[in-house]
Amino acid sequence: MVRSSLNEREKKGGAVILTWKGVLRGGRRLFPIAVFTIPFGIAFGVAAIESGLTSTQAVLMSVAAFSGATQFATLDFWREPLAFGSLAMVLLALNARHVIMGAALSPWINRLPFGRRILSLSYLSDPNFADSQPAFQEGERDVGILLGGGLTLWVCWVAGTAIGALGGTDIGDPSSYGIDVVMPCFFAAVVAGQLNQATAFAPILVASVIAVALLSIVPTGWNVVVAALAGAFVGLIFHAK
Amino acid sequence: MPNDATAFAVIAMIAVITFASRVSGALLMSRIEVSARIDRFLDALSVSVIAALVASIVAQNGLREAVAVAFAAAIMLGWKSAICAMIGGMGFAAAWTPILS
Structure with a gap:
């Protein structure tokens, strides 16, 4: 496919903004996906308590880290003495793809002032990247959709963790409802698109x-x-x- | 069990690593002038990282996940809705267990 250099510039051009309207729109866009992180949050909360974390520690971890794979991996290390070095290596491996995603979003993100760049990337995760990057490519100019999608995912993840850690109710195997395939199916759809x-x-x-x-x-x-x-x-x- | 101090140190470490990984990609790119070539590189990078993620997840799971993901991709090609595709894939995976095992 040959695109002219003019189209190329139009595709990436235009002022990039970050607005509340965009944040709300991003939240709505990603809500149907984000609700499915609640059962995983519950599963993490339950697993965290079983691994010996207090409920405060479990919730705080979800608030501060907001990364399912990272947090489940950490539970495997939850014993004394804690192997900080090995854990750090695992965490770097599991999070390195976010560097790639941040770089891929940079043509839009880096046209914002510094503080807003940091803010809009703070809640970057796989689903809101998969949702926002194609949207930016098709002409969306409000980085709020990335932040809003991330915040929605974050709220669901933290809420799920709190339910699991405080309630301690195991909701059963998510795979019996097909919830386990939600994320790969969504990502596959984005690729197919x-x-x-x-x-x-x-x-x-x-x-x-x-x-x-x-x-x-x-x-x-x-x-x-x-x-x-x-x-x-x-x-x-x-x-x- | 790790004591409180260790626990909070671990949580702080996770927070730093996840935050740094989120913001560093764009910060690294802020020194680079985005030419047409780099633009194409980043476009291909975007679709590649998601494709690699899906392939990695599918390869670590079974036939059920692979077929559900393929089903979702097929729905996307027909209906152009990622939400429909996700729901279709989920329904497929939910039906798989009672029907096939």
Whole structure:
């Protein structure tokens, strides 16, 4: 697909803003997805108590970290003496993809003043990235949708954790309702939505294959980072031809 | 069990690592002039990171998850709604257990 340089500029151009209206719109956009983080939050709250955290610690962790994979991984380390170094390595691996996502959002984010950049990225996670990046690409200019989506996810995650940690009621296996596949299905839909751009096909293929091939070779998390970078280089090469 | 001081130190460490990873991508890019080439790189990077995430999740799970994800992608191609696709995939996965096992 050949896009003219004018279209390229229009696509990324225009003033970037951060408004309350945008935040509310982002919250509404992502709410149908975010509600499904409540059962996972409950599961985390219950697991945290079982691992020996107090309910305050469990809720505080969700408030401060807001990252399911990170928090569940931390529970595996919850014994004395705590292996800070090994835990830090696992956390870096699991969070490295957010650096990639922040970089991918930079053409829009970095046109905001510094404080607003930090604010709008503070609640960055996979679902609001997957929702907002394509929207920005299609001309959305309010970074509020990223922040609003993130805040909605955060509220649901923290609320779920509190229910699980304080109530301690195990809600049963989320997989019996299919809730466990919600996020991968949403992400797959976002990827499928990009298949109309012929240039996206090769990066998707390469990234998927490399992510799977590296699973047993590198620590989980780094496989996604390497695969994403490989996909991006493939996208660059194919487009240049 | 870790004592209170250790627990709060761990929570602080997690908070720092997650926050730093969220903001550092854009901060690193703030020194770089976004040319048309870098723009294309970042576009491909966006779709690649999500595709890699899906592939990684699917590969760590079973056939049920793989088929549900494929079903969701197919719905997206037909209806162009990520929410419909998500609900379809979830319904498929919910029906899988009672029907097939």
